[in-house]
Amino acid sequence: MIIPPPSPRPQTPPLLELVNITKRFGSFVANEKISMKLPPGSFHALIGENGAGKSTLVKCIMGFHTAEEGDIVIDGHSRQISSPHDAYQYGIGMVYQHFTLVPAMTVAENLVLSNPAVPAVINWKMEMDRLRTFMKTAPFQVDLDTPTGELAAGQKQKVEILKQLYLETKLLILDEPTSVLTPSEADEALGLIKSKVTAGELSVLLITHKFREVFGFCDEITVLRRGKFAGAGKVKDLTRDDIAAMMMGGQREARTSGKSVRERGPVALELVGLHANKDSGVEAVGGVDLAIQEGEIVGIAGVSGNGQRELVEVIAGQRPATSGEVRVHGEAYRSTRVESFNHKVFLLPEEPLRNACVPQMSVAENIAFRNFDKPPQTRGGCFISRKAIRGAAQELITRFSVKTRSTETPIGDLSGGNVQRAVLARELGPGTARVLIAANPCFGLDFAAVESIHNQITEARNRGVAVLLVSEDLDELLKLADRLLVISHGEFVYETTPAEADIKTIGQHMAGH
Amino acid sequence: MNAESIGWWGVPIGILAGAIRGGTPFLLVSLGECLTEKSGKINLGLEGVLLMGAMTAYAISYKSGSPWVGVMAAGIAGAVLGSIHAFLVSRPKVNDIAAGIAMLLFGTGFAFYLGKPFIQPSAPQLPGISLGGWSHLPQIAAALKISPLFVLGVIIAFIMRWVFRSTRWGMQVRAVGDSPAAARAMGVSVSKTRFICIVAGSAMGGIGGAHLSLFYPGAWTEAISSGQGLMAVALVIFARWNPVQCLWASLLFGGAQAVGPSLQAVGINTGYYLWNASPYVLTLLVMIITCSNKRTLAGAPGALGAGS
Numbered sequence: 001m002i003i004p005p006p007s008p009r010p011q012t013p014p015l016l017e018l019v020n021i022t023k024r025f026g027s028f029v030a031n032e033k034i035s036m037k038l039p040p041g042s043f044h045a046l047i048g049e050n051g052a053g054k055s056t057l058v059k060c061i062m063g064f065h066t067a068e069e070g071d072i073v074i075d076g077h078s079r080q081i082s083s084p085h086d087a088y089q090y091g092i093g094m095v096y097q098h099f100t101l102v103p104a105m106t107v108a109e110n111l112v113l114s115n116p117a118v119p120a121v122i123n124w125k126m127e128m129d130r131l132r133t134f135m136k137t138a139p140f141q142v143d144l145d146t147p148t149g150e151l152a153a154g155q156k157q158k159v160e161i162l163k164q165l166y167l168e169t170k171l172l173i174l175d176e177p178t179s180v181l182t183p184s185e186a187d188e189a190l191g192l193i194k195s196k197v198t199a200g201e202l203s204v205l206l207i208t209h210k211f212r213e214v215f216g217f218c219d220e221i222t223v224l225r226r227g228k229f230a231g232a233g234k235v236k237d238l239t240r241d242d243i244a245a246m247m248m249g250g251q252r253e254a255r256t257s258g259k260s261v262r263e264r265g266p267v268a269l270e271l272v273g274l275h276a277n278k279d280s281g282v283e284a285v286g287g288v289d290l291a292i293q294e295g296e297i298v299g300i301a302g303v304s305g306n307g308q309r310e311l312v313e314v315i316a317g318q319r320p321a322t323s324g325e326v327r328v329h330g331e332a333y334r335s336t337r338v339e340s341f342n343h344k345v346f347l348l349p350e351e352p353l354r355n356a357c358v359p360q361m362s363v364a365e366n367i368a369f370r371n372f373d374k375p376p377q378t379r380g381g382c383f384i385s386r387k388a389i390r391g392a393a394q395e396l397i398t399r400f401s402v403k404t405r406s407t408e409t410p411i412g413d414l415s416g417g418n419v420q421r422a423v424l425a426r427e428l429g430p431g432t433a434r435v436l437i438a439a440n441p442c443f444g445l446d447f448a449a450v451e452s453i454h455n456q457i458t459e460a461r462n463r464g465v466a467v468l469l470v471s472e473d474l475d476e477l478l479k480l481a482d483r484l485l486v487i488s489h490g491e492f493v494y495e496t497t498p499a500e501a502d503i504k505t506i507g508q509h510m511a512g513h
Numbered sequence: 514m515n516a517e518s519i520g521w522w523g524v525p526i527g528i529l530a531g532a533i534r535g536g537t538p539f540l541l542v543s544l545g546e547c548l549t550e551k552s553g554k555i556n557l558g559l560e561g562v563l564l565m566g567a568m569t570a571y572a573i574s575y576k577s578g579s580p581w582v583g584v585m586a587a588g589i590a591g592a593v594l595g596s597i598h599a600f601l602v603s604r605p606k607v608n609d610i611a612a613g614i615a616m617l618l619f620g621t622g623f624a625f626y627l628g629k630p631f632i633q634p635s636a637p638q639l640p641g642i643s644l645g646g647w648s649h650l651p652q653i654a655a656a657l658k659i660s661p662l663f664v665l666g667v668i669i670a671f672i673m674r675w676v677f678r679s680t681r682w683g684m685q686v687r688a689v690g691d692s693p694a695a696a697r698a699m700g701v702s703v704s705k706t707r708f709i710c711i712v713a714g715s716a717m718g719g720i721g722g723a724h725l726s727l728f729y730p731g732a733w734t735e736a737i738s739s740g741q742g743l744m745a746v747a748l749v750i751f752a753r754w755n756p757v758q759c760l761w762a763s764l765l766f767g768g769a770q771a772v773g774p775s776l777q778a779v780g781i782n783t784g785y786y787l788w789n790a791s792p793y794v795l796t797l798l799v800m801i802i803t804c805s806n807k808r809t810l811a812g813a814p815g816a817l818g819a820g821s
Contacts, residue, residue, distance in 0.1 A: 100695045119681065120681050121679065
């Protein structure tokens with residue numbers, strides 16, 4: 001039976017209980033029998049590694065997903081939440097990782113328009129009076145007349161939070177709200193929200209990676225690992241190590257995967273004082289130095305958003321470095337096509353469909369990107385042989401077991417794993433690579449595919465390729481890397497080897513302290 | 514009295530008269546385009562809508578004897594063409610520019626086809642509103658005899674400004690045009706909002722056509738529009754998607770059209786055809802000035818041309 005939401009909306013934070021929530025996507029179990037309880041006026045942290053199922057769980061609360069099993073219990077009654085509007089009626093609101101503001105509209109217009117009960121004709125004088133009254137009690141101040149498109153990311157995030165408070169949300173879900181904020185901005189925002197919680201006006205469920213925020217602001221914590229409940233408790237009873245152990249699942253062993261012991265060659269890839277900015281102009285990479293020798297895999301660990309993406313984009317030539325230099329085999333490297341061909345620099349970027357493919361072009365054409373203008377694909381310097389391109393692609397498709405209907409299928413029609421394999425075939429197939437950059441090469445792939453990609457990377461290393469492996473999967477790094485660096489806030493903060501690696505220490509450096 | 518008797522004053526007066534008369538179709542079409550683009554889609558078919566509106570208004574005015582029935586019919590004809598465009602662009606993977614060009618060709622061709630029998634007969638015209646009664650100069654009186662559709666356009670411009678600023682629906686249109694994802698998050702139907710905007714915008718374009726055939730120049734010929742529907746697109750960019758600025762920009766374009774004829778009226782024939790090209794030169798200049806790969810256009814709806 002579906003019980004209609006209460007009317008009017010609650011004036012105080014509700015008691016929210018999740019009981020044995022299970023959510024599947026096909027055969028993939030995103031959440032398995034997860035239970036948690038949020039009493040009114042609590043500040044609860046939900047933490048776990050990427051892909052642990054945190055976002056899926058809160059999307060079930062918000063009505064974006066419907067859990068297959070389990071109950072959402074609000075103030076003692078089992079409720080069905082089938083849309084974000086239902087969640088609004090229960091006083092539940094969420095601040096998403098991406099912004100939901102209309103850039104051309106002012107802060108005031110965004111706040112007014114977000115209210116589902118806004119009248120058809122807006123009396124701006126009255127609305128502005130209401131907004132100014134609201135801003136007097138608001139935890140932070142933003143100029144109401146500025147278009148939100150002109151605000152910095154941190155201020156946008158504040159407007160998103162203000163929007164929820166303006167909507168009189170009583171249970172606020174924050175999905176990594178501080179990933180776009182500087183540490184002091186994050187402290188300010190969370191501190192002011194905390195004061196609302198302490199006053200009993202609000203409950204908060206905070207999704208985060210950062211231990212600092214857990215210990216600074218949260219009362220209770222629930223830890224997820226690979227879609228399952230991995231622990232919970234009061235923050236004051238737990239140490240960082242306890243939480244790290246829950247997140248990582250205890251001690252892990254460094255595994256070697258057929259890595260041959262070999263003499264390392266000369267330095268192949270070198271980063272010298274490299275700086276780069278995010279799209280927003282904020283510095284993402286803050287001066288990194290690194291030298292990778294031939295026959296070596298250097299792994300870079302870190303929580304996503306700490307500059308890894310920008311670092312890879314600079315090496316790939318997708319983003320200008322603001323200062324510093326990339327050198328390959330001792331020469332300055334500016335990622336032109338000629339340079340990458342001469343130095344045999346190959347790349348497995350993350351989101352390959354976006355970063356390494358033209359989705360509308362065929363699998364064969366995408367596989368030919370590296371060599372379509374070289375013989376035998378091109379004859380006489382300017383005539384492209386489609387037959388040669390198809391033939392070369394067919395050979396690689398078979399060798400790397402890319403599942404595609406034909407060589408002429410647009411690559412955008414392939415599944416994520418097969419796009420990844422096609423790119424891998426292009427980059428590693430010819431076996432000529434001397435430098436390889438791989439970013440989250442196994443993201444979203446099944447076990448067998450992961451195994452085969454790991455073997456390819458190891459084989460490349462054994463051939464003497466210098467490999468830079470950026471990954472959010474610590475297991476992968478410990479298995480493949482010869483050296484491991486931890487990146488935090490755009491800088492390398494810790495270096496170790498898998499043999500000596502201590503998970504807790506790595507976790508603490510990843511968490512930014 | 515003739516133009517010479519007021520001497521060189523004939524030029525500014527001629528330009529003023531031209532600005533209002535010639536600017537009216539620009540005004541109505543650009544307001545329609547402004548509404549359409551605010552919702553995040555482009556309708557290049559408004560040139561076809563303009564011709565269809567001109568033809569329909571003339572034909573219906575002739576048949577019914579009432580120019581006002583003709584104006585209404587022009588609006589309806591515009592809305593029908595607009596609904597075809599709106600349907601096309603709501604389909605996935607349909608490019609609004611390509612669909613717009615198709616609608617432009619269709620609207621133009623269809624108007625010519627249906628309009629053949631109406632080139633000769635003379636249809637009842639819209640009455641002008643005389644605002645120049647205070648002057649003893651007939652030139653001024655004639656210049657200030659303005660089209661009732663110009664008044665309608667001015668009213669629509671100010672209403673649109675108010676709607677975009679102070680109504681829920683108007684703000685939802687802006688949200689849809691600027692950030693469809695944010696609009697969806699607010700529970701606003703992007704496709705429905707765009708459909709309404711495109712249809713209403715096309716109706717305005719059709720009424721702009723009625724001004725051409727029922728007021729100035731006041732006849733139905735196939736050369737009646739000479740690309741004004743397309744120039745209106747440039748005009749909207751020039752006006753920064755602001756309806757009231759569309760009014761000023763339309764007057765400017767209308768005035769530019771009148772430079773050649775006004776100079777001719779005082780006996781300057783040099784470069785007559787060159788002066789007649791001034792609206793097109795103005796369009797090019799607007800495009801060149803507003804083009805920049807460094808900064809994005811302030812005021813441009815974010816979803817415009819994004820294909821989402």
